[in-house]
Amino acid sequence: MTAVLADPLAARDHARAMAGTVVEAMPVLPPVANDLPAGVAADDLVWEETIAAGGYATRRLARGTRLRLIDLRGDACASLLVFNADMPTERLNVADTVKVQWNAYLDAGKLLLSDMGRVLMSIVEDEAGTHDCFCGPSTPTSNARRYGEGSNSGAQPSARDRFLLGVAKHGLGRRDVHPCINLFKGTRIEADGAVTPMVGPYAPGRHVTLRAEMDVLVVIANCPHVLDPRDDYVVTPLRATAWRGAATPTDDPIRNATPEGLRAFQNVDDHFRR
Amino acid sequence: MSDDPYLTGLAGEVTHDVVVPARAPWLHHVPAGATLRIVDLEGNQAVDFLLYAAADDAERYSAQDTIAAQGNLFLRTGSVLRSSEGRAMMTIVASAVDYHDTIGGACSCESNTLRYGHHTKSQHACVENFLEANLTEGRGKRDIVSNINFFMNVPVEADGALGIVDGISAPGLTVDLRAEMDVIVVVSNCPQINNPCNAFNPTPVRMIVAA
Numbered sequence: 001m002t003a004v005l006a007d008p009l010a011a012r013d014h015a016r017a018m019a020g021t022v023v024e025a026m027p028v029l030p031p032v033a034n035d036l037p038a039g040v041a042a043d044d045l046v047w048e049e050t051i052a053a054g055g056y057a058t059r060r061l062a063r064g065t066r067l068r069l070i071d072l073r074g075d076a077c078a079s080l081l082v083f084n085a086d087m088p089t090e091r092l093n094v095a096d097t098v099k100v101q102w103n104a105y106l107d108a109g110k111l112l113l114s115d116m117g118r119v120l121m122s123i124v125e126d127e128a129g130t131h132d133c134f135c136g137p138s139t140p141t142s143n144a145r146r147y148g149e150g151s152n153s154g155a156q157p158s159a160r161d162r163f164l165l166g167v168a169k170h171g172l173g174r175r176d177v178h179p180c181i182n183l184f185k186g187t188r189i190e191a192d193g194a195v196t197p198m199v200g201p202y203a204p205g206r207h208v209t210l211r212a213e214m215d216v217l218v219v220i221a222n223c224p225h226v227l228d229p230r231d232d233y234v235v236t237p238l239r240a241t242a243w244r245g246a247a248t249p250t251d252d253p254i255r256n257a258t259p260e261g262l263r264a265f266q267n268v269d270d271h272f273r274r
Numbered sequence: 275m276s277d278d279p280y281l282t283g284l285a286g287e288v289t290h291d292v293v294v295p296a297r298a299p300w301l302h303h304v305p306a307g308a309t310l311r312i313v314d315l316e317g318n319q320a321v322d323f324l325l326y327a328a329a330d331d332a333e334r335y336s337a338q339d340t341i342a343a344q345g346n347l348f349l350r351t352g353s354v355l356r357s358s359e360g361r362a363m364m365t366i367v368a369s370a371v372d373y374h375d376t377i378g379g380a381c382s383c384e385s386n387t388l389r390y391g392h393h394t395k396s397q398h399a400c401v402e403n404f405l406e407a408n409l410t411e412g413r414g415k416r417d418i419v420s421n422i423n424f425f426m427n428v429p430v431e432a433d434g435a436l437g438i439v440d441g442i443s444a445p446g447l448t449v450d451l452r453a454e455m456d457v458i459v460v461v462s463n464c465p466q467i468n469n470p471c472n473a474f475n476p477t478p479v480r481m482i483v484a485a
Contacts, residue, residue: 089415094338099389099428099436104430117382117385134347135338139359179419189347191429191432193346195346260389
């Protein structure tokens with residue numbers, strides 16, 4: 001230790017000198033984004049963060065908030081958990097999401113359904129089209145098998161371990177890490193049930209926009225898809241942007257697209273009837 | 275030697291043998307190495323099935339880990355049922371039915387309101403059974419995850435169309451599972467009357483454990 005750094009005030013100055021450093025993967029506070037959609041006021045921006053390759057983020061989003069995720073360089077994988085923020089025992093139910101909507105694939109207009117018969121979020125825009133409801137997160141075991149190492153503190157952390165850290169920050173634990181969806185990395189289901197991974201890499205800049213239909217907690221892990229066949233741990237940064245919006249009106253086309261979905265919205269309305 | 279055809283081929287002593295009535299729950303601790311046989315007594319009955327590690331019930335069946343590990347949605351003879359920690363919990367060692375479902379989940383009062391209308395809210399549902407059985411051992415709603423549906427048929431079409439269709443089971447067909455660790459098995463003998471998973475008519479199943 002140098003004499004200078006033995007001095008607490010010098011250590012303070014050294015630490016303070018780091019302030020203002022800008023890197024790619026970081027939150028922007030207060031949030032600033034130069035690519036908000038037309039009609040969205042800068043004042044309504046509530047979250048601007050680039051999630052590192054192998055990283056994670058978690059956030060509470062109010063009803064009506066739009067969450068846009070951008071696969072900046074074509075190799076992000078946004079594994080997503082969603083909870084009712086007021087009652088986290090209510091959470092995303094992947095089985096109900098595919099079963100109630102009579103379809104295995106997520107795209108624009110689809111709903112993310114909870115295990116209480118309500119819609120947590122809806123997909124208002126999707127220019128990716130490669131998403132996965134079936135394979136879940138990568139795990140310490142799957143990462144160790146493919147990359148040789150998969151611990152949370154190592155260089156190849158898994159989405160499941162990222163989820164555990166994310167939920168823990170809301171006071172939740174292992175029992176709360178439920179089946180997830182994977183955005184940007186897809187699967188195709190063959191007639192015999194075989195799962196074909198579709199992991200790209202894809203063109204940079206593809207995005208998905210979700211709308212919170214109730215107050216939600218989201219936990220997002222950005223790690224390689226569990227069935228990514230590449231030997232290297234390939235994943236690139238994921239950008240998250242969220243802005244305030246109105247709760248979904250009764251004439252919304254997504255709300256009214258199917259009788260099952262409409263009842264999910266009616267059940268949400270009932271939840272907010274206080 | 276028993277002349278009960280449903281005991282044929284089971285190794286060891288029968289330690290548990292009950293008929294679970296239509297619509298009812300069932301919970302049993304199955305030790306490592308034991309075999310559980312499920313008998314679809316009258317055919318076309320969906321058996322909703324969850325598993326927990328006896329040593330640590332925060333480790334539980336993971337449909338997604340199971341699908342990812344085998345690269346296929348369908349559970350067949352040889353399929354290994356994986357936990358949320360990626361470990362082998364049970365193996366399907368024999369099945370008289372070609373494949374079983376693990377993407378369709380369980381019916382609940384709440385999801386029934388979406389699928390069929392709010393008039394079905396008061397009907398008994400699988401999640402009620404899962405909760406009733408699990409609550410006896412201190413597990414609650416956080417412990418309900420995507421499950422297996424033995425004897426249930428959920429095909430996925432090329433365009434992604436998916437739904438529970440008429441069963442591929444028949445009276446007396448069986449599936450045998452070998453426990454790879456000490457597990458807690460929780461079953462809902464599905465009460466669903468609004469879709470073909472039970473031919474609109476729930477019927478009893480028989481659960482036999484041999485070790």
